[in-house]
Amino acid sequence: MTASAPSAAARPAALQHWLHSATVQRLAVFACMLLYAVAPVPDFWITQLNYIALYSLVILGLVLLTGIGGLTSFGQAAFVGIGAYSSAYLSVSMGWSPWLTVFAGLFITTLSALVVGWITLRMSGHYLPLATIAWGLSLYYLMGNVDALGKYDGIQGVPALMLGGWDVSQGRSFFVLAWGLVLLAAFGLLNLLDSRSGRAIRAMRSSVLMAEAMGVNTLRHKIGIFVLAALLASVSGWLFAHFQRTVNPSPFGLRMGIEYLFMAVLGGVGFVWGALGGAVLTKLLEDQLQVLLPKLLGTSGSYEVIVFGVVLVLVLKYLPDGMWSLVGRFLPGPARVPDWSHAPALAVRSKPAAGASVLEVQDLRKQFGGLTAVKDVSFSIQAGQIVGLIGPNGAGKSTTFNLVSGVLGLTSGTVRFRGETISGLPAREIARRGMGRTFQHVKMIPELTVLENVALGAQLRGRKGALASMLRLDRTEEQSLLREAARQLERIGMGHALFEQAGNLAMGPQRLMEIARALCSDPSLLLLDEPAAGLRHQEKQALAGVLRQLRAEGMSILLVEHDMGLVMDVTDRIVVMEFGTRLMEGTPAEVQQSPLVRAAYLGVEH
Numbered sequence: 277m278t279a280s281a282p283s284a285a286a287r288p289a290a291l292q293h294w295l296h297s298a299t300v301q302r303l304a305v306f307a308c309m310l311l312y313a314v315a316p317v318p319d320f321w322i323t324q325l326n327y328i329a330l331y332s333l334v335i336l337g338l339v340l341l342t343g344i345g346g347l348t349s350f351g352q353a354a355f356v357g358i359g360a361y362s363s364a365y366l367s368v369s370m371g372w373s374p375w376l377t378v379f380a381g382l383f384i385t386t387l388s389a390l391v392v393g394w395i396t397l398r399m400s401g402h403y404l405p406l407a408t409i410a411w412g413l414s415l416y417y418l419m420g421n422v423d424a425l426g427k428y429d430g431i432q433g434v435p436a437l438m439l440g441g442w443d444v445s446q447g448r449s450f451f452v453l454a455w456g457l458v459l460l461a462a463f464g465l466l467n468l469l470d471s472r473s474g475r476a477i478r479a480m481r482s483s484v485l486m487a488e489a490m491g492v493n494t495l496r497h498k499i500g501i502f503v504l505a506a507l508l509a510s511v512s513g514w515l516f517a518h519f520q521r522t523v524n525p526s527p528f529g530l531r532m533g534i535e536y537l538f539m540a541v542l543g544g545v546g547f548v549w550g551a552l553g554g555a556v557l558t559k560l561l562e563d564q565l566q567v568l569l570p571k572l573l574g575t576s577g578s579y580e581v582i583v584f585g586v587v588l589v590l591v592l593k594y595l596p597d598g599m600w601s602l603v604g605r606f607l608p609g610p611a612r613v614p615d616w617s618h619a620p621a622l623a624v625r626s627k628p629a630a631g632a633s634v635l636e637v638q639d640l641r642k643q644f645g646g647l648t649a650v651k652d653v654s655f656s657i658q659a660g661q662i663v664g665l666i667g668p669n670g671a672g673k674s675t676t677f678n679l680v681s682g683v684l685g686l687t688s689g690t691v692r693f694r695g696e697t698i699s700g701l702p703a704r705e706i707a708r709r710g711m712g713r714t715f716q717h718v719k720m721i722p723e724l725t726v727l728e729n730v731a732l733g734a735q736l737r738g739r740k741g742a743l744a745s746m747l748r749l750d751r752t753e754e755q756s757l758l759r760e761a762a763r764q765l766e767r768i769g770m771g772h773a774l775f776e777q778a779g780n781l782a783m784g785p786q787r788l789m790e791i792a793r794a795l796c797s798d799p800s801l802l803l804l805d806e807p808a809a810g811l812r813h814q815e816k817q818a819l820a821g822v823l824r825q826l827r828a829e830g831m832s833i834l835l836v837e838h839d840m841g842l843v844m845d846v847t848d849r850i851v852v853m854e855f856g857t858r859l860m861e862g863t864p865a866e867v868q869q870s871p872l873v874r875a876a877y878l879g880v881e882h
């Protein structure tokens with residue numbers, strides 16, 4: 277009798293765990309969708325939701341591209357057009373099966389998105405929105421002027437989507453097909469966002485410099501999300517062509533491109549469910565306004581566009597996270613019970629032998645226009661040493677850091693890391709070779725947890741890409757990465773804060789988090805830029821303890837720091853910079869006694 281008691285008590289817990297599992301929740305959402313399709317809902321509402329499904333696919337792409345990746349596109353309607361026209365043309369004029377034309381559409385979409393993306397995404401910020409406007413306009417006029425595509429009349433008589441004698445391109449069967457695809461895309465997207473690739477995309481939005489220093493190829497990721505968003509739009513276009521049974525250029529113009537963005541921003545472009553809610557809200561609002569406004573104003577016209585414009589301005593001003601910020605905060609956060617007990621530990625790289633040369637900097641020089649920020653600076657670091665880099669503000673310490681870690685291109689000089697010349701390599705290649713760094717001004721992903729931010733540091737120790745993440749084939753590796761992040765956070769005394777939102781941390785813990793993130797890359801050399809700035813006395817002492825412990829484990833550290841107590845306490849040697857030059861180099865005791873250094877700091881003539 278007593279033996280059965282624990283299992284009886286365990287059952288509700290197991291049931292609860294089961295109900296909380298994401299798979300079960302998602303299956304439940306699918307089941308609700310199927311139930312809705314067979315329930316006695318008026319056909320009008322099925323039709324409305326069919327249109328909303330078509331918008332939703334496009335909007336999911338915008339969540340990834342704009343909400344998460346920070347890239348704005350007004351040209352998504354053009355990609356919808358490519359999907360729609362490819363399928364319409366190939367099935368009407370060439371007699372292809374509509375089940376094949378979808379792939380042709382995806383292929384053409386991929387090619388065009390690669391070309392548009394490749395040209396524009398290497399340029400900074402505002403070129404993409406402008407380029408997507410140009411792209412949307414030119415494709416619209418192309419569709420409207422090509423004879424084979426029926427000019428502005430378009431293509432009529434697009435065949436239905438038949439599945440074994442069943443027409444799935446209308447009514448309730450279309451509802452199941454379209455919403456099935458929307459849900460698959462939404463869940464795939466949620467999986468992607470909660471993965472190694474997702475962290476890379478979010479990091480890129482926060483700071484390209486930081487993402488590159490963590491080993492992320494930001495151009496590749498930008499092009500990747502641009503193509504993925506275009507593919508979702510293309511699928512929507514394919515569905516649209518066979519749902520409407522006719523295509524013409526007007527639904528694929530710039531106005532619709534803007535409207536997609538409007539729906540996403542209204543709902544909350546950074547949130548999958550928020551953005552989809554935006555599509556529902558816009559469609560309902562549009563229907564109401566189309567009836568109401570002409571009555572109120574006494575004339576007919578598309579006045580709802582004006583209302584949308586005003587609403588958009590208000591939302592951007594007062595609810596930058598969209599309507600979702602009104603709803604989302606009341607929903608329980610995802611139950612975070614990461615279980616990494618079975619995850620294998622990550623592989624570690626071979627470390628330099630004690631005393632071996634780790635870093636040799638020779639005649640490093642950096643010019644910003646007329647200003648020479650770093651003038652022919654040389655120094656070196658041996659394995660197991662902590663070298664301090666000090667000097668007054670503006671001396672060129674951070675610039676030296678950025679030159680060594682590849683964040684800035686150098687004007688002249690060489691940097692050798694573990695015997696290999698690395699000057700001229702991009703930051704992510706230098707990171708790959710085992711150089712970890714922090715930033716003077718903390719760069720993180722504020723909306724993610726401390727644990728996830730630190731796991732970003734282990735980016736280069738994982739392999740799984742976006743597709744594996746979407747299909748959830750990355751879980752073992754993901755648990756290993758999170759486990760490593762937790763280990764580094766515990767090492768640095770932040771084991772209690774794993775699941776706190778990084779943006780809510782005070783300055784001190786944020787800096788410690790950056791150190792843990794750098795340690796996650798399994799570095800042989802750690803570059804710390806003012807790690808003690810903003811730390812309280814006790815935190816500084818804990819930091820000094822961590823630095824000594826790292827050195828004892830064979831780590832080499834280059835430390836830029838203003839807190840002289842800390843620098844004198846932990847460093848083996850110190851390089852002093854002033855006006856971009858190396859003023860002197862020596863042991864802490866030598867530096868402390870140097871009249872040159874005192875003069876530099878106190879501004880006394882020497």
Ligand code: ADP
Nearest residue numbers: 644647649667668669670671672673674675676
């Ligand atoms: P430190 O870290 O020692 O305080 P920095 O390396 O940040 O000094 O700056 C050295 C000098 O280079 C300063 O005069 C600074 O204004 C200048 N500088 C730094 N970054 C840039 C930049 N991106 N463009 C132009 N000047 C810069």
Ligand code: MG
Nearest residue numbers: 673674675716
């Ligand atoms: Mg600095």
